[in-house]
Amino acid sequence: MKIDEEKCIGCGNCVPYCPVSAISLNEKAEIDRERCVECGVCYRSGACPVDAIVIEELEYPRTLRSFFSxxxxxxxxxxxxxxxxxxxxxxxxxxxxxxxxxxxxxxxxxxxxxxxxxxxxxxxxxxxxxxxxxxxxxxxxxxxxxxxxxxxxxxxxxxxxxxxxxxxxxxxxxxxxxxxxxxxxxxxxxxxxxxxxxxxxxxxxxxxxxxxxxxxxxxxxAGFSPRPNGKTNVGLGRVGR
Ligand code: SF4
Ligand code: SF4
Missing domain, CATH: 3.30.70 (Alpha-Beta Plaits)
Incomplete structure (x- = not known):
């Protein structure tokens, strides 16, 4: 993910959406590429009023960030x-x-x-x-x-x-x-x-x-403290693999 510096007006709306705090704000927003996991949340949030958040064409191995996030x-x-x-x-x-x-x-x-x-x-x-x-x-x-x-x-x-x-x-x-x-x-x-x-x-x-x-x-x-939780699956399953 990257910020289009020409478009960014430095409003800061995007900053709180990042789940790994990769976006910082000086006069404009900046994305720390090392920290960014390419989750797409900032882009999908629709927080940017000027469409300055831009999806990049990723190359392997960086593509894995997106696949897993x-x-x-x-x-x-x-x-x-x-x-x-x-x-x-x-x-x-x-x-x-x-x-x-x-x-x-x-x-x-x-x-x-x-x-x-x-x-x-x-x-x-x-x-x-x-x-x-x-x-x-x-x-x-x-x-x-x-x-x-x-x-x-x-x-x-x-x-x-x-x-x-x-x-x-x-x-x-x-x-x-x-x-x-x-x-x-x-x-x-x-x-x-x-x-x-x-x-x-x-x-x-x-x-x-x-x-x-x-x-x-x-x-x-084995030394763990379990926290039982439940998940109800409502839908059509299939039998066998
Ligand atoms: S793509 Fe995800 S991790 Fe990267 S800057 Fe946007 S919200 Fe943060
Ligand atoms: S929401 Fe858009 S304009 Fe505002 S700081 Fe983020 S990238 Fe810049």
């Missing part, structure tokens, strides 16, 4: 808009999560703080290493991060590591009996992460099984 941008690799797959956003539309397989997502970065891919890689490397040691982690193939990371090492391409995005989501399926081991590993690497991240669990509630309660116990015993 602007929900309206579709990832070229997956054809899916946003940071996670449809399954993540609407919970269980294709029976991906079962009685034995838990959905686990790690959302790295949030509006206000954002993240670089360098931080995300600290988690992907550790998780892939865990997988190679025998823990059956299944990374979601349609997730844009899965497409980017090296499946043998968990490394992300060198040229993208400094790119900043609002957040990136690592999506996995894990058999319930391995959840504690994965969480312990995540807990260990958490101290090295230079941004915020949240853990999301996606379970199927099966009558009489009380999976959610069991899961809460596992999460607590």
């Amino acid at each position: 602007d929900p309206l941008t579709v990832h070229k690799e997956t054809g899916i808009p946003g940071r996670g797959t449809a399954e993540m956003k609407t919970n269980d539309v294709s029976n991906r999560f079962t009685e034995t397989l838990l959905g686990l997502a790690l959302e790295v970065g949030r509006p206000g703080i954002s993240t670089s891919f360098e931080e995300v890689e600290k988690l992907t490397k550790r998780l892939v290493s865990l997988k190679r040691s025998g823990v059956p982690i299944e990374f979601e193939p349609d997730n844009p991060l899965t497409v980017l990371m090296n499946s043998e090492t968990g490394e992300l391409p060198e040229e993208i590591k400094k790119e900043r995005v609002l957040s990136a989501i690592i999506e996995m399926r894990i058999p319930y009996e391995h959840v504690k081991r994965v969480l312990e590993e995540v807990k260990e690497v958490a101290n090295e992460i230079n941004t915020v991240f949240s853990l999301d669990f996606i379970t199927r509630n099966i009558e009489g099984k009380r999976i959610s309660e069991e899961l809460l116990n596992i999460v607590q015993s």
